[in-house]
Amino acid sequence: MDREIAAERLRNQGIAPPRRGGPADLVAGLGAVQAQEYPFAKWALALRLAADTTDADIEQDFDAGRVLRTHVLRPTWHFVTPDDIGWMLELTGPRVHRHLTSYTRRRELETKTLTRAATLFERALDGGHYLTRAELGAVLARAGIALDSLQLALAAIYAELEGVICSGPRRGAKFTYALLSERASGPRRLSRDEALAELTRRYFASHGPATVRDFVWWSSVTAADARRGLDMIGARPHGRHGLTYWRTAGASTVVSSTPAVRLLPIYDEYLVSYRDRIAVPHTSGSVGAGVTTVTFRHALVISGLVAGTWNTGAHPTGLAVTVTPLRPLTRTEQRDVEAAARRYGRFLGREILLTVA
Secondary structure (H helix, E strand, C coil), X not given: CCHXXXXXXXXXXXXXXXXXXXXXXXXXXXXXXXXXXXXXXXXXXXXCECCCCCHHXXXXXXXXXXXXXXXXXXXXXXXXXXXXXXXXHHHHHHHHHHHHHHXXXXXXXXXXXXXXXXXXXXXXXXXXXXXXXXXXXXXXHHCCCXXXXXXXXXXXXXXXXXXXXXXCCCECCEXXXXXXXXXXXXXXXXXXXXXXXXXXXXXXXXXXXXXXXXXXXXXXXCHHHHHHHHHHHCCEEEEECCEEEEECCCCCCCCCCCCCEEEECCCCHHHHCCCCCCCCCCEECCCCCCCEEXXXXXXXXXXXXXXXXXXXXXXXXXXXXXXXXXXXCCHHHHHHHHHHHHHHHHHHCCCEEEEEC
């Protein structure tokens, strides 16, 4: 692992040290934050904020529409701000549409059906109405469009990418959809060049140092557009490990040497935002000692290095958190793991019963 690159990424992503401000400020700074697993995506935001931000705090911002959740950048959920959602969809939406074409074709969804569904969604949600996906499916059924659950999900994604709908406030544990024009009434408008430069700047300022391939993976822009964006923002190249890493102009390479212990959630930006994984591998351990991949697991990260995994479970008096390190922890690391678990407990407002396996 490249400890210098890892330390820069920890700082730039707001992991160590965490950032000041609220959830919306953080999301704007990062550009977009993968939010596929919603409960843990909220933790991904909270652990990056200097204040003891709680699950309830982020839920409040989400319900108020200060942070939106939609399909953008890649065919998955992301948090994005109302100010950014418009230009970001215009830039990346067409590419995501193309990624999804094979899925809609296999599910026998014609474009005319998808556009008709988007029109019906728009009418049903107009005037501040918030409907669940199942309720949107009922709207289609009444109009003679019968879709199964996967077809309905694809129809909703299509409408999101077209800038028609986005997340509404939650109704208990259920998600709702809202009209994007009502949740983001005055989104920022950018030309394509301006949008490309802005997205490039956001990514490399918050995720760098990173390669062109990393940015293409994260953003869905073409390699040619990625290089053009780097040229427009005057990014600086740096050769390492046979790859070219890029930083924004003026970015500092001086980082804290204080070890950071974090319990990162599944699909955290620190691990899923990069295609080239030499600098910060998704695995830890040698073949003889056993190799653990954390691409789709919660990760124990120590000083930027994947040092194990963690999971949660039910407990009669609180929430059980089991940390499984890949090597023996020092006493200091053990104390820092306990502190990280307590921070997670404050986020949830629950007592944490920690076990280090």
